Amino acid sequence: DVKVTQSSRYLVKRTGEKVFLECVQDMDHENMFWYRQDPGLGLRLIYFSYDVKMKEKGDIPEGYSVSREKKERFSLILESASTNQTSMYLCASSSSTGEGSTGELFFGEGSRLTVL
Amino acid sequence: GEDVEQSLFLSVREGDSSVINCTYTDSSSTYLYWYKQEPGAGLQLLTYIFSNMDMKQDQRLTVLLNKKDKHLSLRIADTQTGDSAIYFCAERSKGGGSYIPTFGRGTSLIVHP
Numbered sequence: 102d103v104k105v106t107q108s109s110r111y112l113v114k115r116t117g118e119k120v121f122l123e124c125v126q127d128m129d130h131e132n133m134f135w136y137r138q139d140p141g142l143g144l145r146l147i148y149f150s151y152d153v154k155m156k157e158k159g160d161i162p163e164g165y166s167v168s169r170e171k172k173e174r175f176s177l178i179l180e181s182a183s184t185n186q187t188s189m190y191l192c193a194s195s196s197s198t199g200e201g202s203t204g205e206l207f208f209g210e211g212s213r214l215t216v217l
Numbered sequence: 218g219e220d221v222e223q224s225l226f227l228s229v230r231e232g233d234s235s236v237i238n239c240t241y242t243d244s245s246s247t248y249l250y251w252y253k254q255e256p257g258a259g260l261q262l263l264t265y266i267f268s269n270m271d272m273k274q275d276q277r278l279t280v281l282l283n284k285k286d287k288h289l290s291l292r293i294a295d296t297q298t299g300d301s302a303i304y305f306c307a308e309r310s311k312g313g314g315s316y317i318p319t320f321g322r323g324t325s326l327i328v329h330p
Contacts, residue, residue: 143305143321143322144260149317205265208259209259210258211259
């Protein structure tokens, strides 16, 4: 059974703290994504990666960075957390996003971050 | 840029049919998707349709695609309380050399007994 695992379901951090959100997939997928989900705004892409050590900015990269040192692991980093980064963060992976593939995304359960 | 629009809420009675609508702007979309998100969980692919198809049926689910109007719909027959969830429409567009999906804001389906 395919699996995307996010290390923390719930986190509470203080403004200015550095936050790491970890995501691991066991499907040997090339592509990994980080989204944030907010009520009424749906899913917004923060960053994605199509290979180890490769990263591309999504629609809302400001205030975030990512790391992909190994194929199975994609980390989202908030260098200095702010209250407007309180949100649900969703990690996803897919096997290929080339023209011939369906591009199905497999999602983790989400990490709900509260910044006080 | 690409945009995917869908209404935020839909309320139906158990046993009725539900129809969730979506419009998109990218005419080069190759795949269009419906994802389902149950409370407290991540998204899961429900069904998808390739852009050269008009319709796809899978048990209680029917997907209709009007490529000319860039309109996608998901019909759930005999809606059950277990169908209560958020349904996301998504289309795949090209970015950074790869095809990545763009999601709508999600439609919350509420099923009343």
